[in-house]
Every structure is written in C-alpha cells, then in structure tokens.
Amino acid sequence: MQVKGLVGDIKGVIFDLDGLLVNSEKLYWQANIQAAQEAKLDIPEDSYLKLTGATAKDMQNFYHKYFASEMERDAFIKRTDDLVWQWTDEGKLKLQKGVQEALDEFKSRDLHLAIASSNYKRVIEHAITKTGIKSYFDFYLSYDDVEKFELAPKPAGDIYELAAKELKLNKHELIIFEDSSTGITASKDAGIQGIMIPDLKSPSLKDKKNASLICTSFLDFLEKIA
Template sequence: MVADTWCQLERGKAMRHIQTVIFDMDGTLVDSESVSQKAWQGAAVDLGVELPGEFTCSFIGRNVVSVRALLAERLGGSVDAANEAIRLHNVHFDELSQTDLTLMPGAREALDQLQAAGFPLALATSTYREKALMRLERFGLGDAFATITCGDDVENGKPAPDIFLKAAERMGVDPAHCAVIEDSHNGVRAGHAAGAQVFMIPDMVSPTEEIADMCAAVLPSLRELPAAIAARNA
C-alpha cells in the first residue's frame, strides 16, 4: 500500500482486479484547468460580467454543452451571451496556452510505468476530439492510449457515466475492472456511477467526504499512481 496520508484506499469493499486504466486529460494529465480558470476571468472582464471562481470551477470535468447551459442560466438565460463567453474563453485559453500549458507532475512517468507493467491505457476526456488530439500531440502523448473517447463521442457529459462506459466498452473490459484516474468532482462521480474504481488526484478542487468515499484512493500526484494500482492488484 502506498505510504502516504493522502492515500485513502477504500475500506470494506471487495477488491477487484484492475485490467485497464482510463485517464481523464485536463487537470489530470495536462495542467490546463488553472489556465482555463484564468481564461474564464479574462472572458468575464471582456464581457463586463462577474464569473466567480467558485462558479467557473463547477465547469471542471463538464463538456461544452453543460458549461453553456450553466453560463446561460447565470447570464440571464441568454444562450448568445453564453456562446460569447465561451468564444472569449477560448481566445484567452489559446493565448495563455502558448506559455502556461504544461504536463502535470509525474504524468509521463506514470504512463510509462503503467505501460511497462502491462496495463492497457485509455483516455476519456470531456474535451472535444479536435482539441484533445492537438493537446495530446503537443506533449507527445498521442500514442500512449489504445483508445481515446472524447466529449463529442457521448450524449451525456460528466457527471453522467457515459464517457467511462464507452471507454470501457472500447477497451473490451468490464467497468468494474477499470481504474479511472480523475481530478474533478464531476469526473469522480462519473467514474463511480460507471462502476469503475476511481483514483482521484485533486487539482483545483479538494475532495469532500462524499467524493472521497467514491474513490479507491486519493493521491497527492501521479507519481504515486503506479504503486497504488499495483497495491490494488496485489
């Protein structure tokens, strides 16, 4: 077992052998959520509206359809205003990405170690495919995954389980034998609802007691992940 006070292996539940590992991308492998939050604040200034950090953090893990609905509700029910906020966010995000976008600590090492240990890897990201593939290519991660499932591949985004169910189906593995690696509350809820074993590595949001109870483990970084998965299968 990983010797770390952050690591909380679930208790009282039957251990299920992990056969494949499904990674979220933003905030889990790529340090993009902090960039995204800066971009939302830039968009708010451009629009002359207030988008508190607590509100924009609720976007984490959601797809663009869900984010648009939340924005429209806050902006007086205007879908046009929501679309403009998303457009401005994307402009700011693209500008900030040139200098601020990086891999999360231990990302490459965790992928390499899990592959060396024989685990097939999959990606399940709320980001739409075109942008997801560009981001993976930028960091040379495009070949790390046997399958890539994106936000535009499923009808319902996180916290619905659809994306992880689809990813498990594409890998030919029962979700119960999948490890889902997530940073967000919405992602944890989605993985748990899919019946997967969720390993949370918090980024912008810390786990509540409710969220922690849904996890097989809560870890401080990706560096601890290979050992935590190995312990799960021991």
C-alpha cells in the same frame, strides 16, 4: 498490476484529461477571467471554480446567472476556448505532476491506456499532441462520441462503459483516474474503481465515499503499486 488499496489485477487504465493529465483547468480559469474582463462582465473570479468538472445542469445555471443573452454567453465561451488554444500553442499547457512517470510505468507493464473526456475531440488531440503523450493511448473518447452514440454525459458512467467495451477488458480489470467530483461519480456509476487526483478543488465527503482511492498526485499513486 496490483495496487495497494485497490482490488484485482489491473490490465487497463482510463483517464480523464482536463485537470488530470494536463493543467488545462487552470488555463480555462485564467481564460474565463480574461474573457469576462474584456467583455466588462461583473463575475467574481472564484465563480469559475464552479465550472471545474461541472455537469451540464451546473453550466446552464452559471450561464443563466451571469449572461443576459445566448449571444453574450457564446462569445464568452468562444473567447475562453480561443485563449486556451492559443496558450496551448505557446507551450503553457503542461503535464500534471507525475503524469509522464505514470504513463511510462503503465506502458512498461503493458497496460492498455485510453482517454474518456467530456471535452471535444479536436481539443483532446491538440492537448495530447502538444504535450507529446498521444502515442501512449490506444484511443480516446470525447464529447463528440457522447453525441454520436447518444450517451448520457458525466456524471453518468456511459462514456466509461463505452471505453471498457472498446478496451475489451472486464470492469474489474480496469481503473479510472479523475480529478473532479463529476468524474469520480461517473466512475462509480460505471462500476469501475476510480482514483481521484484532485486539481482545483479538494475532495468532498461524497468524493471520499465514491472514490476507491484518493491520491495527491500520480507520484503518490505510483508508490502504491505493489
């Protein structure tokens, strides 16, 4: 597959999940707000945007600032996760704009597709099963794999290096789709062309430097296929 603005003949695609394939970042944001209100925590609603695609260090800084104890933090995280799981079962988890069309197009071109997400395996399986896209992917990597293989988490490119190895394709034959700064930095670190499709945050100057291409949606990307 040839794409305007990218180099080479693309044979494989690696995707992030949250905020890219599905609207889960918006659901997590809403769940964060509800969980904090239920626990009577005084956290400004826009503070949760800092958790979008956050690094482990960013997450720890957030928790240190707003939570008095690990027990309080863990209860907040569990309530957030439970709400998103419930809303997914209720059908509130949706594919992002153009995802279905892109997956169909990529499969029609016999491209190999994989997911490499910082979320946990059970959450990924739940999301792609409920949205009906599980069959499109050769495999999916999760934070469970980061722990299992002792990888550095995003923004390091380790999980993308592993995905490329599993796909048995050279890096110049691959592209990565990401929605966050952390993810697009990881694609750059892995040495694989990264396409950024922003979700909750607009691209920064650093993102514009690190991304090989920035698109408004998957439909925008499809128009660039030669």
